[in-house]
Amino acid sequence: MSLRHGLLGLLAGEPGSGYDLTRRFEDTLGSIWPAKHPQIYGELTRLASEGLIEAEAEGPRRRKEYRITDAGLTELRRWLTDVDVDHTMRLDPVLRSLFFWLMSPAELEQHLTEEAEFYREKAQLYRGYAEAKDRGDFGDNPQTRSLRVTVEAAIRLYDSLADWAEWAKTVPPATPK
Amino acid sequence: MSLRHGLLGLLAGEPGSGYDLTRRFEDTLGSIWPAKHPQIYGELTRLASEGLIEAEAEGPRRRKEYRITDAGLTELRRWLTDVDVDHTMRLDPVLRSLFFWLMSPAELEQHLTEEAEFYREKAQLYRGYAEAKDRGDFGDNPQTRSLRVTVEAAIRLYDSLADWAEWAKTVPPATPK
DNA sequence: CATAGACATGTAAAGAGAGACATGTTGTTG
DNA sequence: CAACAACATGTCTCTCTTTACATGTCTATG
Numbered sequence: 001m002s003l004r005h006g007l008l009g010l011l012a013g014e015p016g017s018g019y020d021l022t023r024r025f026e027d028t029l030g031s032i033w034p035a036k037h038p039q040i041y042g043e044l045t046r047l048a049s050e051g052l053i054e055a056e057a058e059g060p061r062r063r064k065e066y067r068i069t070d071a072g073l074t075e076l077r078r079w080l081t082d083v084d085v086d087h088t089m090r091l092d093p094v095l096r097s098l099f100f101w102l103m104s105p106a107e108l109e110q111h112l113t114e115e116a117e118f119y120r121e122k123a124q125l126y127r128g129y130a131e132a133k134d135r136g137d138f139g140d141n142p143q144t145r146s147l148r149v150t151v152e153a154a155i156r157l158y159d160s161l162a163d164w165a166e167w168a169k170t171v172p173p174a175t176p177k
Numbered sequence: 178m179s180l181r182h183g184l185l186g187l188l189a190g191e192p193g194s195g196y197d198l199t200r201r202f203e204d205t206l207g208s209i210w211p212a213k214h215p216q217i218y219g220e221l222t223r224l225a226s227e228g229l230i231e232a233e234a235e236g237p238r239r240r241k242e243y244r245i246t247d248a249g250l251t252e253l254r255r256w257l258t259d260v261d262v263d264h265t266m267r268l269d270p271v272l273r274s275l276f277f278w279l280m281s282p283a284e285l286e287q288h289l290t291e292e293a294e295f296y297r298e299k300a301q302l303y304r305g306y307a308e309a310k311d312r313g314d315f316g317d318n319p320q321t322r323s324l325r326v327t328v329e330a331a332i333r334l335y336d337s338l339a340d341w342a343e344w345a346k347t348v349p350p351a352t353p354k
Numbered sequence: 355c356a357t358a359g360a361c362a363t364g365t366a367a368a369g370a371g372a373g374a375c376a377t378g379t380t381g382t383t384g
Numbered sequence: 385c386a387a388c389a390a391c392a393t394g395t396c397t398c399t400c401t402t403t404a405c406a407t408g409t410c411t412a413t414g
Binding site: 003034035036038061062 | 369370371372373374378379380
């Protein structure tokens, strides 16, 4: 249940509406923790009912801006320090690799080329963010520093996967006689 | 819904019971696609009712050994070649990094040390499998070659994460004056 | 022969997440 | 002023996944 704490964390950074948070999730977390708006609105309602966040009066278009409460900040810190990290990965592309032997060499070649390209582009995208940050484009404060660390993970993961796909292309499919 | 095709793929390699598949998922796929037995039994029943797999008569302890049917193999191949790869990642440890600014330097230091250790051990574990395979311990056929590719992904991913955690320790937490 | 551990299969309930449906507002542009 | 895009919030249903509960068999060991 990391969505809960993801929302809490984003709100610890700055207040926002469900709409804002949906966009922030998509922009900064899209690759590492996707979340759709129905789930976010639901979770915000639950968090508010538990007093971990609170909303001021409604704004222009029924806009409800939430901010984190002291209880919420306490819960967030508790999660960060006391709750075990969930190391679960669920990677469809890697699962598929277990079944590469069922694909023809041509199909596999094409598949791996596309995968490598996809990952390399993603890595480039995040590298762009990282460079902008390092140039000072986003200012410098503890929050943007953390974001920089997160972005670094994305770069490294996507680069690894791109390297892996390229490496996999060099593995001969059948037993060499 | 990769579990479905994961099961189909494992059964394409060799027939097995729900119990077998649960273990195989845990052993070879535990890190990249976890699945618990209730889910596996349920999915096997569904696959059987759709004719993608079939069971022979029950063995010793009500054991039902399933094998893939031609329809199942067709469906598996269709998935591998025609269905878009799902690139979704959901990584709690990376999500957490976005909120590192809420942790004290000491807490963060400890957290990152533990993370790095965890990933490095995992990488080592898979490196061990890879070396055994490369030594020829598991023989050589298309299936074990694919497994070798999958293992390589695990090694690279875990090493990246370990490197990342170590790198993160070198990032100063606050704006240097 | 008792008993423990591995083998073996399931059901039920609850939570997480995705996709479709539904509604209405504000601001910009032609 | 019409129309569209972006803003904004929700519900409902279905699927996927986990956890707890439940049951029974076979084999090796003391």
